[in-house]
Amino acid sequence: MPEVIFSGPAGRLEGRYQAPKKKGAPIAIVLHPHPQFGGTMNNQIVYNLFYTFANRGFAALRFNFRGVGRSQGAFDHGSGELSDAAAALDWVQSVNPEAKSCxxxxxxxxxxxxxxLLMRRPEIEGFISIAAMANRYDFTFLAPCPSSGLFVHGSEDRVAPAREVIPVIEKVKTQKGVIIEHQMVEGANHFFDGRVDELTQTVDTYLDKRLGAKTEAA
Structure with a gap:
């Protein structure tokens, strides 16, 4: 899992990248929690998601947003971080030009x-959204949501309580053929303390359904 440094709009960005074994493999990018509350690419959930995709043969990247770790720049309240994510996708695509999906x-x-980012990049065909704070951030831009995906919440989340978040997500419009699923991890808080393995299994099960079970060739 080599360390990588690539150019972002506010300077260099630090990441960890797992190259695929096969040409044309899909891309996966994993984005970490809030930088001002300790979020980094080494967050346990981010780390597990990264390997969930890498073990399926994806070209997988996790990276630090601007101002985190060795990434240059300063926190930009979401606007700059979205630009960072777009730059990260551009970089992975540049080293995997045969990749057709993400x-x-x-x-x-x-x-x-x-x-x-999903709304801006049509090549993104699936998403995994963990502990989305739809009670604090506006998700109405998903109108309609262009790709199928999975939202997962902890039943004991006090930061983004499911009772507030799920109704917001369920109002998201979808296009024909797009299916948004919700899963709950019982007993889990916002950080999935002590429940990360259950969360990872939930994501794995969903990916099995969407992509097929992992194979030795992956």
Whole structure:
């Protein structure tokens, strides 16, 4: 899992990249939680999601938003971080020119950024959105949502309570053929403390359904 440094709109961005074994493999980018509340690419959920995709043969990238770790720049309240995510996708595509599709995964703040990127990049065909704070960030831009994907919340989330978030997400319009699924991890808080393995299994099960079970060739 080599360390990579690539150019972002506010300077260099630091990431970790797993190259695929096969040409034409899909791309997956994983976005971390809020930078001002300790979110980094080494967050346990981000780390697990990264390997969930890498183990399926994806070209997988996780990276630090501007101002985090060795990434240059300063926190920009979402606008700059969206530009960072777009630059990250551009970089992975540049080293995987045969890739025809992409998935985006985000955790909390990263979920909000990822869903905005989804609206701007038609090659993104699936998403995983963990602990989306639809009670704090506006998700009405998903009108309609162009790709199928999965939202996962913890039943004991006090930061983005499911009772507030799920109704907001369910109002999201979808295009024909697009299916948005919701899953709940019982007993999990916003950070999935002690429940990360259950969260990872939930995502794996969903990806099995969308992509087929992992194979030795992946």
């Amino acid at each position: 998935w985006i995964a985000g955790v909390s703040f990263g979920s909000w950024i990822g869903m905005q």
